[in-house]
Amino acid sequence: MTDTVLIVGAGPVGLTMALELARYQVPVRLIDKMTKRGDTSRAIAIWPRTLELLNRAGASAELIALGNKVTAANIIAGSEPMARVQFDDVDTPYPFALMLPQSDTEAVLERHLERFSAPSELGVELITFTQDADGVTATLRHADGRVEAEKFGWLIACDGSHSPIRHSLGLSFEGxxxxxxxxxxxxxxxxxxxxxxxxxxxxxxxxxxxxxxxxxxxxxxxxxxxxxxxxxxxxxxxxxxxxxxxxxxxxxxxxxxxxxxxxxxxxERQISTYRAGRVFLAGDAAHVHSPAGGQGMNTGMQDAINLAWKLAMVCRGLSANPSLLDSYDTERRPVGAEVIATAGRLTKIATIHNPIAQHIRNVVAHFALGLSPVQQALKGSMTEISIGYHDSPLNDTASGNSQAGKRMRPLDDEIPYGAGDAPRFTLRAGRASGEPTPALRSDLVDPAIRPAAHGAGIELVRPDGYLAVSAAARDWASIETYLDRLAKGSRPRPHDAALRHAG
Ligand SMILES: Cc1cc2nc3c(=O)[nH]c(=O)nc-3n(C[C@H](O)[C@H](O)[C@H](O)COP(=O)(O)OP(=O)(O)OC[C@H]3O[C@@H](n4cnc5c(N)ncnc54)[C@H](O)[C@@H]3O)c2cc1C
Incomplete structure (x- = not known):
């Protein structure tokens, strides 16, 4: 049994997946059947939440240096301004949409991946695969015709909207x-x-x-x-x-x-499950939608970031129960569905053809888009900082915690992580909370304690920057209980039953 992860597809999502796993010291192979990278712009918008998350691998500064920062979006009907949404007052270290051709984004990610000695292998195609309880056996064909068969621990399909892996698994792509x-x-x-x-x-x-x-x-x-x-x-x-x-x-x-x-x-399509046994699907392989709002690539990259720390904890044998992996589907499928619905709505509104309906749209939009709550909602959804996992099975519900699952703004002095990172939860605590109890020492938690953003309580933040537990000052016991639950695994593993051969 090997825990090497095979990632198929070295587009922006596969590259992000490989970069995250590599910096967590998980052995990866990232392959793509293309023999040369495309040089067209395709996805050109990178939103603040994606920059916040990519910064942990140290990639955001280089992306920003190459791109153009957009701080407002305007809608005009005829010659009349309808609406204006500003991003420069959004509470993030990156209050702008970054315009950068996808080819440049991929080149930056590739350069960062090379720092971890895990460059993508171009000209290598996945031909077939089978999976069993121990791993996934893949047959790969190189551009020179050489064929190899290798066993991997896990397979991640970042193989795009026509995903051969999705087809092999027989998963429907509804829409x-x-x-x-x-x-x-x-x-x-x-x-x-x-x-x-x-x-x-x-x-x-x-x-x-x-x-x-x-x-x-x-x-x-x-x-x-x-x-x-x-x-x-x-x-x-x-x-x-x-x-x-x-x-x-x-x-x-x-x-x-x-x-x-x-x-x-x-x-507008989405897959019915993001996991089938030892195979996970991410990016366009799992969801495609209108480019209105420019969320496609961003959503895929955030799929990868959500899955990477969970898989890293399991591959590295840390004390997290493998059932943790089920939360990838539970958390990311609703996000994908919401992006599809929102982008579809925006497209339908923009493409209304009936002149009377167009007039009504313009009047309503002019009024509604001037309202502060509507502006805030639109900003949150476009910048993706309002994405959260409020119904996640990973949330601490024991202490009646309604904030669990929300995005945590990166701390201002947060530095990018580097090689040798472990996938770890971080603690933020107010002064009144004192020191954690010795029992709280866990390989899942970074020993350094950062200052809490709000009040004197204790916050346990997931490796991907979402709140897991918010406890009262000195209530270290709630954090212990949470970590204990993560180690034991509190839920059955429905996907184990779905293990099957494919290829
Ligand atoms: C014109 C256009 C404009 C867009 N604009 C935006 C935008 O502004 N904002 C935004 O967020 N998104 C935008 N998108 C969407 C964005 O480009 C995609 O969401 C993004 O490329 C998906 O990335 P991915 O890594 O999931 O898949 P892809 O980039 O499609 O990569 C999949 C890779 O898998 C490889 N592959 C497939 N099968 C195999 C196999 N058997 N073996 C090995 N390799 C294989 C392929 O060669 C390919 O390189 C746009 C898309 C297009 C086409």
């Missing part, structure tokens, strides 16, 4: 396809009505037109086309893009050279 075709283009551009740090959307009777500022004079443009009808359309010519911009946007905007153009259709 459908939205009925409109879309065009996107990365253009050199002049005449933007907004500064470089603001993105803007036009709601027009023909459909929406969105501008993402990527770098000085360079923008990602997305526009809806006609209703889907048969084959995927070819991307519009630069002249056709300019005509769309003139009609739906502003005649002051002048498009220059196109760096990349493409068309796409929106699928």
């Amino acid at each position: 459908g396809t939205m009925g409109t075709d879309w065009a996107l283009g990365d253009f050199h551009m002049t005449g933007s009505p907004y500064p470089l740090n603001e993105l803007f959307t036009y709601w027009h009777e023909d459909g929406p037109l969105i501008f993402f500022p990527m770098a000085p004079g360079r923008y990602r443009i997305i526009a809806s086309l006609a209703p889907s009808n048969g084959a995927m359309p070819v991307p519009p010519s630069p002249e056709a893009f300019q005509a769309i911009v003139d009609r739906r946007g502003s005649r002051n905007i002048v498009l220059g050279d196109a760096v990349w153009t493409s068309t796409f259709r929106i699928n």
Whole structure:
């Protein structure tokens, strides 16, 4: 039996998964059948919560140095401003959306992975796999035709929306396809009505037109086309893009050279379970949705971060019960479902075609999006800082703890972790709490105690920065009880019954 983890797919999600496991000193192999990385921009938005989480592997500073910080999003209907959402007052060390081509994001993650001597292996394809109670046996084919079979402890499918692993497991990918075709283009551009740090959307009777500022004079443009009808359309010519911009946007905007153009259709689908025995699915392999809101890649990376510490605790034989792994599905599937629902709603609102309904939408949006609670809700969901695991089986419910599962803001002096990290819970405590009891020493908890953000009580924070327990001052017993429960495992392992062969 080996605890080496095989990660299939070295896109942003597979890279994040490998980086997290490698810094927790779990042996990994990250393979991808592509022989060369793509150089197109694809996902260009990285949201604050993702930056908070990637900072623990030391990757955020380099990403930020390469990207463009966007601090506001505007919606315009005709020539009338409808709404403005600002990110610069969000309570995070990263109060902005970072615009960075996916190819650059992948290059940064790859460089960080190399620090842990675990680079991705390109030109290696997973052909088949079988699993049993001890592990997963995978057959891999190299680009030169060489075939190898190896046994791994676990298999993680980061193999994208067409996931061969999902197909092998026979897992359904429920959902459908939205009925409109879309065009996107990365253009050199002049005449933007907004500064470089603001993105803007036009709601027009023909459909929406969105501008993402990527770098000085360079923008990602997305526009809806006609209703889907048969084959995927070819991307519009630069002249056709300019005509769309003139009609739906502003005649002051002048498009220059196109760096990349493409068309796409929106699928909204989610897998029925994120775990099948020793196989986990993450990223586009588990959920796909509208790019409205730019959450796809971010959601996948956060899947990886949620799973990595749990798997690391189990692989390293720390005193956490393996049933901990079941919480990956319990926690991340509802998040995926919510992202699909929200992105779908935003897309439907933006693509309303009936002129009367458009008028009503504009009036309602102008009013509602000016309300502070609506603004806060929108900010929380776009920046992903409102994501939490409030119904998680990992939450301490014994002490009537209603805050458990919430995101914990990183501490201002938090430094990135490095090689040799263990996946550990951290303690934050007020002065009045004194020292922890000797019985609390556990290989699951970092011995250093940080100051509590609120009051004098004790907070136990998960390795992925969510609150596990909030206890009263000096109530170290609640923390002990929680860790004891984690070691014993309080729930059955439904996925064990789902172990089966695939390939
Ligand atoms: C045009 C476009 C714009 C987008 N814009 C945004 C945006 O603004 N914000 C956002 O968050 N998201 C956006 N997305 C979505 C984003 O690109 C995806 O969510 C993201 O790439 C998913 O990452 P992933 O790692 O899960 O999968 P992928 O990036 O698809 O990677 C899967 C990898 O698995 C490999 N693979 C498959 N099968 C095998 C096998 N058998 N053996 C070995 N390797 C295999 C593939 O070669 C591939 O490299 C956009 C997508 C597109 C297409």
